[in-house]
Amino acid sequence: MKRIIVFLLLLNFTAYAQQHKKAIIVLTYDDALESQLDVALPQLDSLGFKATFFLMGNIGQATIPRWRQVALKGHELANHSLYHPCLLTTVKANQANNSGSYTVYMMLREIAEMNNLLFAVDGQTAPRTYAYPCTEVAVGSVNYVDSLRLAGTIKYARIGGGPDAVITDFKKLDVLQIPAWGVHAGVTGDELIAFAKKVQQSGGMGVFMFHGVGGDYITTPAAAHRQLLLYLKQHQDEIEVCTFKTGMDRVAAAGHN
Numbered sequence: 180m181k182r183i184i185v186f187l188l189l190l191n192f193t194a195y196a197q198q199h200k201k202a203i204i205v206l207t208y209d210d211a212l213e214s215q216l217d218v219a220l221p222q223l224d225s226l227g228f229k230a231t232f233f234l235m236g237n238i239g240q241a242t243i244p245r246w247r248q249v250a251l252k253g254h255e256l257a258n259h260s261l262y263h264p265c266l267l268t269t270v271k272a273n274q275a276n277n278s279g280s281y282t283v284y285m286m287l288r289e290i291a292e293m294n295n296l297l298f299a300v301d302g303q304t305a306p307r308t309y310a311y312p313c314t315e316v317a318v319g320s321v322n323y324v325d326s327l328r329l330a331g332t333i334k335y336a337r338i339g340g341g342p343d344a345v346i347t348d349f350k351k352l353d354v355l356q357i358p359a360w361g362v363h364a365g366v367t368g369d370e371l372i373a374f375a376k377k378v379q380q381s382g383g384m385g386v387f388m389f390h391g392v393g394g395d396y397i398t399t400p401a402a403a404h405r406q407l408l409l410y411l412k413q414h415q416d417e418i419e420v421c422t423f424k425t426g427m428d429r430v431a432a433a434g435h436n
């Protein structure tokens with residue numbers, strides 16, 4: 180009799196687990212901004228969340244020791260290229276960083292060298308993840324996604340997207356073009372939570388793309404950021420918060436790819 184009860188309980192549990200697949204939320208932060216170190220990280224660490232930071236070559240003597248500590252706490256240091264080339268029509272920047280006059284070779288070399296710099300910072304040899312600067316997948320009008328795939332230097336890469344960028348169809352997913360919601364300046368806590376809820380209900384995956392938090396630019400107010408994190412903490416039974424690499428590994432391991 181006992182055996183039958185255990186068996187029935189197991190059956191019930193299996194049915195429950197299948198119906199309530201845990202959704203994955205990934206928090207990513209671009210451009211190695213100091214407000215991320217000063218504001219976002221203390222908030223993340225106080226709640227035990229691990230996040231992904233897409234760094235560039237402008238990290239230096241003052242910030243490298245801090246980023247090293249970030250890695251030691253279990254966060255992911257990831258690749259956002261060395262010089263962050265963008266179309267000058269999109270972002271006013273140094274003419275030397277105009278992606279319109281880049282070649283694919285220049286871009287791939289820059290990504291490989293940023294991998295080396297990240298190794299010097301955190302000593303990790305595992306394959307890196309990448310975020311396309313300004314979410315552009317082309318340089319000099321040539322799409323370089325497949326060249327990046329062939330180069331083999333990057334395991335997963337993030338593109339852009341709006342607040343509808345909820346990932347549910349993993350079979351159609353290109354691991355080098357994972358969409359993310361690029362949150363706008365002054366986003367509210369309620370807007371951030373609305374996206375998390377959509378992901379939660381879908382049982383899929385959602386990636387946030389932040390820049391400044393409580394400072395710098397494209398700034399998410401510190402209170403809004405904290406409001407999101409508290410929501411995620413309250414719903415940790417249904418939502419798993421993890422780094423971009425871990426989240427993508429989960430998806431791949433589940434045979435969705």
Ligand SMILES: [Zn+2]
Pocket residue numbers: 209210259263312313
């Ligand atoms: Zn960027």
